[in-house]
């Protein structure tokens with residue numbers, strides 16, 4: 001399980017480790033600096049071959065302290081290193097101060113304002129200005145250095161950020177102020193921070209172990225750390241003795257004639273992910289259109305709310321998906337019937353089933369129960385949770401900024417069910433505050449998922465897993481993970497139809 005921490009959680013863990021006597025702050029700083037140098041040589045092996053030039057920009061806190069360690073280690077490696085400090089050395093925190101002095105025995109420390117001229121001729125730029133202690137946006141004092149770092153990017157200079165690029169909030173991934181740096185490589189310590197996987201982050205973030213033994217330090221945390229999705233393959237197995245009804249029966253409600261494609265995509269996805277049976281609930285006018293397009297899928301006529309209520313009297317139908325191509329009017333009529341159905345434990349609401357309640361989201365939330373899963377994209381999220389979306393969209397002036405994790409947790413608590421907030425950084429939360437991120441960034445990038453209908457497939461995947469008896473939170477996270485794996489496995493040229501068809505290969509690769 002990969003944990004992601006906030007700045008406050010990291011500070012608490014660090015403090016607990018130091019207080020326990022396990023390690024000193026100075027040792028942690030030394031390991032952090034060493035980790036950065038190791039990471040640089042791993043990322044750019046050519047830099048390890050001979051000595052080069054480095055410019056190290058140090059800030060007024062412990063991030064700057066790590067920078068002094070990096071400078072010293074590179075110097076010992078034979079490099080030509082220039083160090084620039086923002087702020088007064090006398091006011092550095094104690095560990096950073098020790099490393100400032102150690103460096104000062106080897107070389108000069110110039111004020112940050114002198115850095116731009118050195119930055120024109122460097123092979124490596126080390127951004128050690130601010131890390132998890134970023135409290136506000138960088139002032140205009142940083143403009144020249146920031147401009148010069150853009151020139152470094154254009155010139156192909158290797159740029160490494162210590163912990164996180166300066167000016168980027170470690171909790172939210174948002175840029176605070178206008179002078180946020182960009183780094184090709186971010187080297188974080190102990191665990192990635194939430195900000196490394198939220199938002200449109202550039203570059204690549206990696207973690208270096210600094211020898212903190214986490215598990216014993218979590219007791220004091222008020223909020224469990226967010227984790228990256230980690231799927232349990234066992235929830236996907238079918239045993240040789242299973243009957244199709246052991247894997248549930250999903251019902252996917254379709255819209256009217258000419259609008260049935262989205263529901264058919266979701267239905268196919270439900271079947272592929274292993275639901276025992278999948279039925280499309282179709283209005284009479286669309287029956288012929290759908291019947292001509294399906295084989296293993298079944299079809300039931302569902303004209304209106306009463307029709308749905310009577311179909312759901314069949315206790316074997318245990319998961320229902322409403323939204324893809326449903327139409328707002330039909331959604332307003334069918335959603336209340338589905339969520340109140342006595343024998344139907346699981347409901348997925350997507351697309352039109354969310355938008356249909358934009359005028360009265362509270363009415364929707366009043367009906368939902370813990371077997372429901374909402375799967376909004378950004379627009380749908382803003383329609384259902386306008387105040388939360390406003391907070392998320394607001395341009396932050398201080399850190400830590402309100403994050404997509406905060407927003408999704410707040411939405412799940414309000415809705416009273418699991419909310420999966422889509423994007424390359426899909427965040428999934430339950431009403432108790434459990435939160436998981438499915439990151440489609442760095443080596444898991446899946447840009448071809450930005451294609452019409454891919455969300456319908458995701459809704460179908462979740463519904464299929466729910467039908468199979470997987471609990472809502474786990475169904476949402478497993479489906480989101482498989483969705484990205486299918487896209488990555490298929491590669492460029494992917495359209496939504498390809499996602500369910502790629503699932504057998506992904507399953508085989510998982511050893512199912």
Ligand SMILES: NC(=O)C1=CN([C@@H]2O[C@H](COP(=O)(O)OP(=O)(O)OC[C@H]3O[C@@H](n4cnc5c(N)ncnc54)[C@H](OP(=O)(O)O)[C@@H]3O)[C@@H](O)[C@H]2O)[C@@H](O)CC1
Pocket residue numbers: 010011013014028029032059060061062063064065066093129130131132133134135136137138139162163164189210
């Ligand atoms: N936790 C761990 O286990 C380990 C942590 N380690 C390292 O420590 C880093 C965290 O160190 P940190 O807490 O000292 O914070 P850091 O990011 O250096 O900045 C704080 C300073 O910046 C200042 N300041 C803030 N914003 C500003 C602005 N916009 N403009 C101007 N000033 C601003 C702020 O001043 P103030 O807000 O008080 O005015 C304060 O002086 C972490 O990222 C990692 O690299 C490692 O050594 C290994 C173990």
Ligand SMILES: Nc1ncnc2c1ncn2[C@@H]1O[C@H](COP(=O)(O)OP(=O)(O)O)[C@@H](O)[C@H]1O
Pocket residue numbers: 351377422423424426440445446447448449450451452453454455456457458483
């Ligand atoms: N650039 C991207 N990288 C990774 N995943 C993406 C990207 N763009 C979209 N997605 C994913 O694709 C799906 C799109 O869903 P949605 O916006 O509802 O599309 P549609 O309504 O067309 O089905 C979501 O699961 C989202 O997380």
Ligand SMILES: [K+]
Pocket residue numbers: 063127128129130131161162163164165166
């Ligand atoms: K930094």
